[in-house]
Amino acid sequence: MNGRLEYALRRVLLTIPVLFATSIFVFLLIRLVPGDPVRTMLGIRATPDTIATVRSQLGLDHPLITQYWDWLRNALHGDLGQDFISHEKITSLLSVSMPITLELTILAMLLALVVGVPLGIIVAAKSGWTRRLSNGFVIGAISIPDFWLGIMLVLIFTGSLHLLPPTGWVAFTDNPAQNLRYMVLPVLTLATGQSAYILRTTRAAMLGTLSEPYIAFLRAKGLRQRSIVYLHALRNSSGPIVTVTGIQFGVLLGGAIVIENLFALPGVGRLIVTAISERNYVVVQGGVLVVACLFILVNLITDLVHGLLDPRVEEAVSR
């Protein structure tokens, strides 16, 4: 238990420098814009008055260190500034868009796991045409760009079959059924590629575990194949599956940026891209910060779960 706690503590402490570096990068986002960021941001709206207001809002007249410190203190107090176009607080924009992105990515990941893990387990024990079929699915699903898959799904399900609404969004609290109907295609789009990665990882991990001597020993002891596969082999193969799920969640967050724009879902990804085209850097900054922090958090949880499932991880760290 001691080693496990030490591993967890160490891993949590390691996130602090990462968060620190992320905050510096996100802070510099506006300051690195070539030329005068305020003028670029305001464009035709730039009058001496508005320039002065935005400049003082961003604290651009202070030294860089002071600016960073003020920005960080405000961010830690939940104040990420104000959108100078809609005059809304960035945090209130994010509190609307973040749940949508989370719903999309979590549902997609769950679907990918529900499909990928069982298929990977089944395929690991088979050879011949099942193996070839799964290889074909994996390389196909990985090669098809997700946003194009999304376009094709819209073409099939709304253009030809008229089964689902095309693009748009309704809040879950307003109409749960309609919300989920709008989510079907985006989730399916994101989950297809992910399920292929998870299938491949599960298959490889299971193949490795099933060839270990202790599995042969369990077989010799007369255990049923089912309990060998699901009780013993799966538990010992779970490390790589958890790790890949964590890594792929980051890929999903990136993919969600594109998919939200394709399906007009008002999530963080759409918020960021719209803000970039409007040169609305304060919004870009807030969106990037939140998504990056979420990714760091997911990585942390992944490593902690991996440590819990596989005692060899903490041994490797404490050695």
Next chain:
Amino acid sequence: MTTIERASTARPQWRTRFGGREGLIGWTILAVLILIAILAPVLAPHSSEAIDSTRIFAKPDLSHPFGSDDLGRDVFSRVLYAYRASLSIAIGSVLLAMIVGVPIGVFAGYVGGWADLVLMRAVDLLLAFPALLLAISLIAILGPGNAVALLAIAIIYVPIIARVVRSSVLVVRGQPYVLGARTRGASHWAIVRGHVLPNSAGPVLVQASVLMAFAIVIEAALSFLGLGSQPPTPELGLMLAEGNNYLTTAPWVEIFPGLAIAVTVLAFNLIGDGLRRSFDPHGVTR
């Protein structure tokens, strides 16, 4: 006077091995696509930019196998031209990332100690950011365009390449032949060039081909979002974005550019799988 040939442990078959049947298919597709990109002006039956008001959303026919788009431009010719941007950005970004990432990885892995610790922490920091988000942030700073997209993709790839190179250099560094070379009095530079680089090239080549596959998708995704190539450049992601509003009236405008991306990604993935089987049976890049 006798000359002693410099000992090298580079395995000679790595040049001849394309990675089995799968790999060979991948290389063939890629070679054809590169030829298409180079010969686009010769191969394209029509201009990629000529607007034809009589052919707006015209269906595919023999002289226009992929149909026409919202401005009556020939989709087939545009796809052929679009391979230029896609392939040069995908290959260019990975090469750029290798020019920066390979020396970092070799240095960290071969020298070890503090250099390794500092470089790898920096690499970890970059990897702690979702790749596409990092690319988009860089484009937010520098503004959209092809060159920026290439640079952004290269930057997100540097840490990945450096990591793979470092882990294979770590393995090679401990091999007896490296120790042997050192006892023989070979300089570090000679060891790196003669033993470390050739023997750790496999995994990074596998990784490079996989990264090129992703680069094709990232580049198309960026253009799709309006953050990469700008109109009227023929570019696959941009074509998908332009045609998306007319999906049900003219699906061919969406189907063919997407297939063109998928074929390219497939080629790189097949090459990667083939190379992996030849170079990296133990799965450093997995």
